[in-house]
Amino acid sequence: MRIALLGGTGDIGEGLALRFTRDTSHEILIGSRDPEKARDAVADYEAALEDHTDSVDIKGFVNEMAADRADVVVCSVPPYHVGDTVDAVADSLDSDTVLVTPAVGMKGDEDGLHYHPPSAGSVTELVAERAPDEVPVVGAFHNLAAGALADLETELDLDTLVVADDEAARDTVLNLAGELEGLRALAAGPLANAAEVESVTPLVINIAKYNDDMHDVGVKWV
């Protein structure tokens, strides 16, 4: 399978690129608005993977081209770029492409971070609104600490929640996420349930802030 990571030079993109490359045989396409930046990131990721796997299959592209070649497109850009990024790659998506969104809207104050969804109800639903109608949208990878994800020395023992209206697309992402070592993927229902899933992200950041030794904390549903 070909997996495009749009904004794949950012922190969540980096972690997913490294772990999908190490733990699976899927082909990884790093997308960026600047293809030169994508290729620089690929060189960094190849270096980081050198001691972890013999087979590295990552390439760098401009976002549109990465999306065009992929079976699964992960829109791993900051929440305020999500809408524009989906618009930019819309012509590269079709009913056979699964569009995955991990972004979360948050607003900070002195107390920590609060959930701050767009008017669509959640960033996941915003992506579904902006994507072409025939493209199945799946929310996943929302609550993973970027630092832990990108550090291959860190053994994960975490869950990720998957929301989708399209069952086949949901199952594709449940299976794909479950291929990452130490990550369990659980279904959380349709896109309408995305807000509660996204809300966990500011919560884990606040838990990290208010407790000792819980930097990069994540979540297990037990």
Added chain:
Amino acid sequence: MRIALLGGTGDIGEGLALRFTRDTSHEILIGSRDPEKARDAVADYEAALEDHTDSVDIKGFVNEMAADRADVVVCSVPPYHVGDTVDAVADSLDSDTVLVTPAVGMKGDEDGLHYHPPSAGSVTELVAERAPDEVPVVGAFHNLAAGALADLETELDLDTLVVADDEAARDTVLNLAGELEGLRALAAGPLANAAEVESVTPLVINIAKYNDDMHDVGVKWV
């Protein structure tokens, strides 16, 4: 310490009454609008505890009297009764009483449950608004499955998140919750962070709905 469980005949109240009695030496006061109902519940709890501990110290009262005698008052009533219950016991509370709220506002549809906070931002903040100014309010015990909590054969291995603006009251509840076997209490910051904590409750119910063998699922922050 004396712990009053207002609405202590309900499902979360039952679980907290049984586990505080089994796991700690605190005195438990079951409150209800109907004192006869409170005393009936006490008889049931005493029977359920018979095989689990020799020292059972539970009494039943009308809510106002339970609150008046307690150091910590847990308002374990359904969310739509929270405001009225706080009003009813307001004269029994003072700056030495810690008022704890575990209730969560939810709204169901065919997809499952969604977080549905009151205009105060969260039920926890609603309690803070309705309580006398000098009474410290703490949010805790939000995300525990009532069934697992009330079944003493179930060994817990769960976390509960504690939010409070008053540090002494927060520490009291962190310590108290941590006395329950298998429960770890973590700080999640001030009351302003309560919405994200409460949002986890509909989420765990949806996770139970959409995954096999996850009835009574709970959460660990790892």
